Amino acid sequence: MLPLYLYNTLTRQKDLFTPLKPAEVTLYVCGPTVYDYAHIGNARPVVVFDVLFRLLNWLYPNVRYARNITDIDDKIITACAEQGLPMESLTRRFELAFREDMFALNALPPTLEPRATEHLPQMLALIDTLIKKGHAYVADGHVLFDVASFPAYAALSRRSAEDRLAGARVEVAAYKKNPEDFVLWKPSAPDQPGWDSPHSRGRPGWHLECSAMIAAHLGTTIDIHGGGNDLIFPHHENEIAQSVCAHDNAPLARFWLHNGFITVNGQKMSKSLGNFKTVRELRGEHSPEAMRWLLLSAHYRQPLDWTDEGLKNARQNLDKFYGVLRESESEVVEPLVDDALFGALCDDLNTPAAFARLHELAADFHKSSDAAVRRDIKRRLTASGLLLGILQQDAETWFQGxxxxxxxxxxxxxxxxxxxxxxxxxxxxxxxxxxxxxxxxxxxxxxxxxxxxxx
RNA sequence: GGCCGGGUGGCAGAGUGGUCAUGCAGAGGCCUGCAAAGCCUUGUACGUCGGUUCGAUUCCGGUCCCGGCCUCCA
Known part of the structure; x- marks a missing residue:
């Protein structure tokens, strides 16, 4: 078995991955807040960590992968108020849309997709524990995490207390002991969704669901935690603070993986620029498989520029491989793992290097007239496609629709x-x-x- | 201001202390009735200035740019 190296944000280097338990891997990735259609930037971590999931499944007998559904959040409340919809009808609608879009991108469903609203008891219990252990305090119906009680705070993002202070620009709410203290529970206005708690009728704070659901479904310390690199601070720091303090200093995750951002034609996606690309809209115009190819064509930690040229290129590349699979198509082949490609993926998910290997295989295929060689290459392409989540369609369907x-x-x-x-x-x-x-x-x-x- | 990335050939995009990344585009050729697909050949690429070294795009330092985070954000 090839060793798997993953770049760990915690150590800022590629570390050899081994799971805590020899035969089981636990993976958690921050999932969507379901108040709108997923954009292409939401799709990148889904596709990237889907490749990781596939790779881990190849390496380990039991991989438990959880991706949360955030279905309680101020953005959701705002959207519901604007549209005059009950919260659940909005969140279920966009949760379903999200599933459909990610399915179209050939991302395997995670083992678990826990919803925040179904874990209120766990979140309240976590709050209770944090209060009891002196890491949280109640103020004005709020419960706040006491950052001063956790000296290791912000180790992931490597920000010292002074740096954090220097960068702080937020108005400090009067009920906070320290500017950095963050909300675990906040009261809801009468017209806002809320749950009863000893502190107030309210709702959980921003980061709490991840800590609660990880503990509930995957355990105190998980192997890998993933998400977009914008989440490092403060979201993941706060998750760490909550979980570590609740669990007597047990680490929350051993490996932290973060994907880079997507730009559109060189610009940051933003609603004001009008260059917001939803997966739904894009997959109406382009092959979802070409979209997936483009998403994997740059290394996951690098920025990725989304362009029509990139999509065209992706499509041409796929044509080439489906062209190989189309030849002697009646022949059904058993997948055969290609070591070079597998090795590229084991090197911190180097998908561009994996793609280069695919091109090498295709060239070898065309150069050979030996049926055994060609058959061997088809087997390798098939297995590679399984790992990368591509080349799974019938070739004629790909070409002809x-x-x-x-x-x-x-x-x-x-x-x-x-x-x-x-x-x-x-x-x-x-x-x-x-x-x-x-x-x-x-x-x-x-x-x-x-x-x-x-x- | 603080923290973190990055500057590679026309474009996209890996990687390495000293022979090829790879793809697209371009040029020439082979194949083809002609094409298409494929194959072959082809391009003094590594921001800049120093240092280390027999040798640096790759290591170290300075410098100039660009981007992200520090506020909701994948």
């Missing part, structure tokens, strides 16, 4: 063209080919057979 009536028409024209070519009537055969091209159909003559694809 689903329209059976049109396909029959095209096949009939191809037959007419073949007849014309047989009698060396190239004028007619070229006319048919040009006519198809005008319809966006590209023909390829190979080995006495003509195949077609959509341009």
């Amino acid at each position: 689903g329209n059976a009536a049109e396909a029959a028409d095209i096949e009939s024209l191809i037959a007419q063209r073949a007849a014309a070519r047989a009698r060396k009537d190239f004028q007619t055969s070229d006319m048919i080919r040009d006519g198809l091209l005008a319809r966006g159909i590209v023909l390829e003559d190979k080995a006495g057979q003509t195949v077609w694809k959509r341009a």
Whole structure:
């Protein structure tokens, strides 16, 4: 078994990964706040950590992967008020949309998708523990985490207390003992959703659900915690503070992984710039598989620029591999793990290097006329596709799409063209080919057979 | 201001102390009736200034840019 190295934000280096328990891996990734459609930036961690999930599943017999659904949050409350909707109808709708979009991107469902609203008792118990242990205090119906009680605070982001003070720009609420103290529980106005608690009718604070759900489903210390790099501070710091203080200094996670951000045409996505790209909208215009390819075409920690050219490139690349799989398609092959590709993924999920290996395999395929060699390469491509979550479609479906009536028409024209070519009537055969091209159909003559694809 | 990344050939994007990343685009060729696909060939790339070294894009230091976080955010 190849060793897996992962870049750990905690140590700022690639560390050899081994799970706490030999045969089980626990993975938690911060999931969506369900108040709107997922944008392409939301999709990056989903796809990146999906590759990690697939890789871990290959390496370990039991991987438990939890990705939370944040269905209580001030943004949700605002959206509901604006749209006049009950909270649950809004959150369930966008939770479903999220699942559909991520499914389209071929991300495997996590083992668990716990909802915040279904873990109020656990969150309240956690608050209770923190108060009892002297890490939290009640003020004005709020419960606040006492940052001063946790000297190791902000170790993940490596910010000293002075640095944090220097950077603080937020107005300090009067009920806070210290500016950095963060809310574990806050009171709700009568028209806002709330739950009864000893402190007030209110709702959980920002970071609490992750700590509570990790403890409830995965354990006190998990192997890997993932999310976008914007979450390092303060979200993950606060999760750590809550969990570590509640659990007598047991670490929350051993490996912290963070993905980089996406820009669109070189610009940060923002609603004011109007360049906000939702997965839903994009997958109406582009192949979701090409989107996935593009998402994996840069290393996950690097920034990724989302462009039409990148999508076009992704699609062309996929054409190449489906072209290989299309040849001798009737042959069903057993997947065979390619060590070079597997090794690239084991080196901190180096998907660009993995893609380069894919190109090498395709070139070897075309250069060889040996059936055994070609079969071996197909097996490797198939296994690689399984790891990366690509190349899972039927090749003809990839190239031709689903329209059976049109396909029959095209096949009939191809037959007419073949007849014309047989009698060396190239004028007619070229006319048919040009006519198809005008319809966006590209023909390829190979080995006495003509195949077609959509341009 | 503090913390953290990054500056690689026309573009995208890996990586390494001293022979190739890879893909797209471009040029030439092979194959093809012609194409398409594929194959072959082709490009003095590593912000800048110093240092270490036999040798640095790769290590160290300075410097100039760019980006992210510090406030809701994947």
